[in-house]
Amino acid sequence: MEFFDNHKKLFFTAAAFFIGLTLLVAVIPAWQTDRINQPLPGATKLSxxxxxxxxxxxxxxxxxxxxxxxxxxxxxxxxxxxxxxxxxxxxxxxxxxxxxxxxxxxxxxxxxxxxxxxxxxxxxxxxxxxxxxxxxxxxxxxxxxxxxxxxxxxxxxxxxxxxxxxxxxxxxxxxxxxxxxxxxxxxxxxxxLKQVELPDGTVSPAFLYKRAAIKAEEASGGATTDGAALYTANCQSCHQANGEGLPGAFPPLKGSSVVTGDNLELYVGIIMNGYTGREKEGFGPMPNIGTTAGLTPEEVTAIINHERTSWGNSASEVKVEDVKTFMDAAKLSAGQ
Structure with missing residues (x-):
């Protein structure tokens, strides 16, 4: 068995097997996967x-x-x-x-x-x-x-x-x-970091093990979504759980003339298109959170009614149909 006594033959044979298996098991499959795995049509490269x-x-x-x-x-x-x-x-x-x-x-x-x-x-x-x-x-x-x-x-x-x-x-x-x-x-x-929409006709994977929907008591105008939960998810990080905002950073909603006032068009416009009207007071611009989060008229109504009736605010609740009208107007003004 001269082959087993020749260390050169043993080494090069083992090396050939190792390199070959690496190509078959790792390199070629990885290259093929990289070749066929294409980004979604709406995806953009990092700046x-x-x-x-x-x-x-x-x-x-x-x-x-x-x-x-x-x-x-x-x-x-x-x-x-x-x-x-x-x-x-x-x-x-x-x-x-x-x-x-x-x-x-x-x-x-x-x-x-x-x-x-x-x-x-x-x-x-x-x-x-x-x-x-x-x-x-x-x-x-x-x-x-x-x-x-x-x-x-x-x-x-x-x-x-x-x-x-x-x-x-x-x-x-x-x-x-x-x-x-x-x-x-x-x-x-x-x-x-923004999730890209799937192409038209592509079935989105389902979310499994659905939890029971959380509903608040029915508000006027038919808004049944939990406004408090929506506020927590979309607004609380800036305006805080107590509605008092952060002095020097984010304005309060507690006692706000916009929140408790009658100008619903302004209120909805701020939620949908953002707001820069308080920069001179040291507050940064508010982003168009309603648009980026894809909030529905029912959800915007629930948030507004939560803010108008919380933290000592005692304004009357608004109706979904009125909010929807101003949301449509806000989209037109933003050129959407």
């Missing part, structure tokens, strides 16, 4: 700023607490309009030859899933305050703060991106915190 932000996201270990995968379980409806599919990750590529692909799907949700965070929380001001100190906007948050992404200035420059940090978190300092380039890169990445 240069968002790519840099993704690298910062990876470097800071955000994947340890956040997932980017909507499972086909009913409880995951909070994070996206549909379960994730393979095509959602088709644009993930190696950043360079030295680094592996970072899909960032994650395996643990100490914090919320971020698959659709660009739509769920599009506010630049909220995201920057949240990065500076999560407890400033979510009192119970266990997320670490990232103050090194910001610089304190006694007098910000005109070109600085000022962060509306609540007064309680300024430690008595008279100046302002401004966002660094790294903070803006990370913000660009977070705002880019």
């Amino acid at each position: 240069p700023a968002a790519r840099k932000g993704k690298a910062i996201y990876v470097a800071n270990g955000c994947i340890a607490c956040h997932t980017q995968q909507v499972r086909n379980l009913d409880m995951d409806k909070t994070w996206g309009s549909r379960p994730s599919v393979a095509a959602d990750y088709a644009l993930d590529r190696r950043p360079d030859i030295w680094h592996n692909t970072a899909t960032l799907m994650g395996s643990e949700r100490t914090g919320p899933d971020l698959t659709n965070i660009g739509n769920r929380q599009p506010s630049k001001d909220w995201n920057l305050v949240h990065l500076f100190n999560p407890r400033a906007v979510v009192k119970e948050s266990v997320m670490p703060a990232y103050p090194w992404l910001f610089i304190y200035r006694d007098k910000p420059k005109k070109t600085d991106i000022v962060v509306n940090v609540p007064a309680a978190f300024m430690d008595g300092k008279p100046g302002k915190y401004v966002a660094t380039k790294k903070a803006m890169y990370l913000l660009a990445y977070l705002q880019s």
